[in-house]
Amino acid sequence: MLIKAADKIRSSEITPKSHFLNRRALLAGTAGLIAGAALPGYARSLDFEKASGDLPGPLTDKDDITSYNNFYEFGLDKTDPKKYAGALTTDPWSVKIDGMVNNPGDYALEDLIKPSTLEERVYRFRCVEAWAMVVPWVGIPLADVIARADPVGSAKYVAFETLVRPSEMRGQRGSFQLLDWPYREGLRLDEAMHPLTILANGLYGEELPNQNGAPLRLVVPWKYGFKSIKSIVRITLTDKQPQTSWNMQAAREYGFYSNVNPEVDHPRWSQAKERVVGAGIFAKKQDTLMFNGYADEVGGLYAGMDLRKNF
Numbered sequence: 001m002l003i004k005a006a007d008k009i010r011s012s013e014i015t016p017k018s019h020f021l022n023r024r025a026l027l028a029g030t031a032g033l034i035a036g037a038a039l040p041g042y043a044r045s046l047d048f049e050k051a052s053g054d055l056p057g058p059l060t061d062k063d064d065i066t067s068y069n070n071f072y073e074f075g076l077d078k079t080d081p082k083k084y085a086g087a088l089t090t091d092p093w094s095v096k097i098d099g100m101v102n103n104p105g106d107y108a109l110e111d112l113i114k115p116s117t118l119e120e121r122v123y124r125f126r127c128v129e130a131w132a133m134v135v136p137w138v139g140i141p142l143a144d145v146i147a148r149a150d151p152v153g154s155a156k157y158v159a160f161e162t163l164v165r166p167s168e169m170r171g172q173r174g175s176f177q178l179l180d181w182p183y184r185e186g187l188r189l190d191e192a193m194h195p196l197t198i199l200a201n202g203l204y205g206e207e208l209p210n211q212n213g214a215p216l217r218l219v220v221p222w223k224y225g226f227k228s229i230k231s232i233v234r235i236t237l238t239d240k241q242p243q244t245s246w247n248m249q250a251a252r253e254y255g256f257y258s259n260v261n262p263e264v265d266h267p268r269w270s271q272a273k274e275r276v277v278g279a280g281i282f283a284k285k286q287d288t289l290m291f292n293g294y295a296d297e298v299g300g301l302y303a304g305m306d307l308r309k310n311f
């Protein structure tokens with residue numbers, strides 16, 4: 001619905017997987033994507049280009065990005081979301097923004113995300129199970145949404161919640177539930193306001209497939225995948241560190257920060273190497289990069305912190 005117009009423009013311009021992405025060409029594509037009234041968004045993309053250093057690598061096939069997913073509301077298997085997430089009604093959709101803000105309210109999705117403000121962001125994306133992807137997301141900076149809600153000075157964290165709707169989410173039905181719903185995530189306010197942090201409503205220039213978290217999901221490219229919460233219905237500003245689903249499930253294995261860090265292993269496996277989704281299980285693993293390759297941009301957020309303790 002929202003970015004339908006982008007389909008035709010983008011599909012002809014997608015760089016084949018085998019090519020190393022040319023960010024400038026891609027941004028030219030983005031200019032087309034947001035054609036017309038969208039100069040501010042384009043300007044921001046150019047700033048981002050300056051700030052973001054090296055290219056993230058070849059794009060992962062859209063098929064892989066949309067058929068190998070984690071979305072426990074639809075089942076525990078990585079093939080479940082593609083099979084079952086189609087049952088979710090994503091229109092109409094609204095997001096409640098509450099807590100320590102001057103402008104709380106229920107914001108309709110189309111009011112929160114205007115096509116003219118959309119940007120394309122090509123990010124490395126990393127699952128804790130050591131799968132790596134490169135995804136051309138479409139979305140808006142989370143900072144813009146938070147600024148609009150106007151946090152009060154003492155707000156320090158942002159909490160997120162996913163929809164609870166067992167009638168459409170088969171993973172929320174039945175007697176065995178691994179996670180306590182709603183799926184919850186959180187960021188420190190400075191992490192949430194960082195220009196790399198986006199709310200995505202699309203990928204590959206098209207509307208976000210349900211299995212990837214339609215209609216609106218978080219993308220925090222320097223953190224493990226589970227921080228990037230899907231199908232968001234609530235954003236709460238708070239002064240207390242929010243509870244997060246995986247930390248609630250297994251606190252010893254999943255900390256609040258969850259920054260990609262090759263030096264801090266998961267208790268049950270090493271995080272020093274990663275596999276590229278789609279490359280096959282026999283492909284050589286590659287080294288995991290500190291902060292998933294975004295150390296220059298985000299390292300300063302954690303200056304002086306013990307990242308073994310704050311994992």
Ligand SMILES: Nc1nc2c(c(=O)[nH]1)N[C@H]1C(S)=C(S)[C@@H](COP(=O)(O)O)O[C@H]1N2
Pocket residue numbers: 065068069070071072073126127128162183211212213224225226227228229230231
């Ligand atoms: N609501 C919700 N969000 C979620 C999850 C989930 O189960 N439910 N899984 C997380 C995990 S573990 C990962 S790795 C990413 C996967 O995102 P992708 O399927 O778009 O690759 O979504 C994250 N967001």
Ligand SMILES: [Mo]
Pocket residue numbers: 070127128129224225226
């Ligand atoms: Mo994950």
